Amino acid sequence: MTKKQFTSAAEEVKEERLLNLFLELAKINGPSTKEQLVAEYLKKALPELGFTIVFDEAHENFNGEVGNLIAWHEGTDASIPPLFFSTHMDTVLPTEGLKPVIKDGVIYSDGTTILGADDRAALAAYLEGIRAVIESGIPHGPIEFVLTVNEQPGLVGAKYMDYSKIKSKAGYIFDSSGDVGQIILKGPYSSRIWLEVEGNAAHIALNADEGNSAFLIAANGLLNMKLGTIDEETLANIGIINGGELTSIIPGSVTVAGEVRSFSKEKLDRQLKHMEEVMQEAARKSGGKVNVRFEKKYSGFDIPKDHILTSTVERSARNIHVNPYLTETLGGADTNILNENGLTCITLGNGFQNIHSFRECISIENLINTGRLTAELIEQWYETHK
Ligand SMILES: [Zn+2]
Known part of the structure; x- marks a missing residue:
């Protein structure tokens, strides 16, 4: 019997499966306002994991192909407050013909396209994280995905989001270049x-x-x-x-x-x-x-250091053996818009580098840790609230 390295859900994150899922998602073309193919993929993948999905009509405001996707999983314990995970479905440039190259544990494109690790890395990690939670059989509360369109040109999808479709009040957005463990509490x-x-x-x-x-x-x-x-x-x-x-x-x-x-x-x-x-x-x-x-x-946001979202992610990071560190950013993100619209959320690092360029990359370690932290957050959120 192998020694348990993590608590149960994070341990179920399968490295090979997550890597392959990321490579598959990275190859799906989805530049801003043209996220239909990504949405089609998720329309299949999310119900297989037990999610019901709805789209809003945000895209009608900017002639996009598809609206924001909001997906709901009941969990095993409806008494727990729901927790959401958010990211964007678009990439900054087309990724047609993308050929991923892995060198020394780091994933790159072949230098002729971006990699789209911003933010397919989070999307892949969320899907693997929730799969790990389900496979581990641990009890957990409801999980919601808030997946925006047209984020790159200026958080446009989030600005036009139909917030009445979102049931959660608190969540996390993995979408920053810091290594996993980075916790951004403050935005401008x-x-x-x-x-x-x-x-x-x-x-x-x-x-x-x-x-x-x-x-x-x-x-x-x-x-x-x-x-x-x-x-x-x-x-x-x-x-x-x-x-x-x-x-x-x-x-x-x-x-x-x-x-x-x-x-x-x-x-x-x-x-x-x-x-x-x-x-x-x-x-x-x-x-x-x-x-x-x-x-x-x-608008800016400023989440307190003693907020339950902060303490939960600090503990979860330590549980998967990464170092949590609190920071702030003068960059803008969907986090600004979601907080402005009554949700409470913080940005977390998933470690992509050189985004919006053909030198974009992400280490396999950060990708896997994003999956593990997703699973661990779901588990710890339950432990805190049960
Ligand atoms: Zn991003």
């Missing part, structure tokens, strides 16, 4: 700012004296604008400058756009106001004007 507020700067257009040879260059106004505004790292919890950037028609025309307008992220809503608002003010000031000095528009991207 983020907003875009659009500055439409107006001067006066004129031809350099015909009526140059009437000209007032919007470019020069914008340049003066930008020279006085604090950008980059504003403080330890606030970032600001100008990423778009759009304008001009002909080299002979003094430009009458230009659009300058950027975004701010901060863990503090107050600091976010203060920085946006600063960006508006310096541009208004530059326009005022030279007789131009500025139309300003703000666009909220998402």
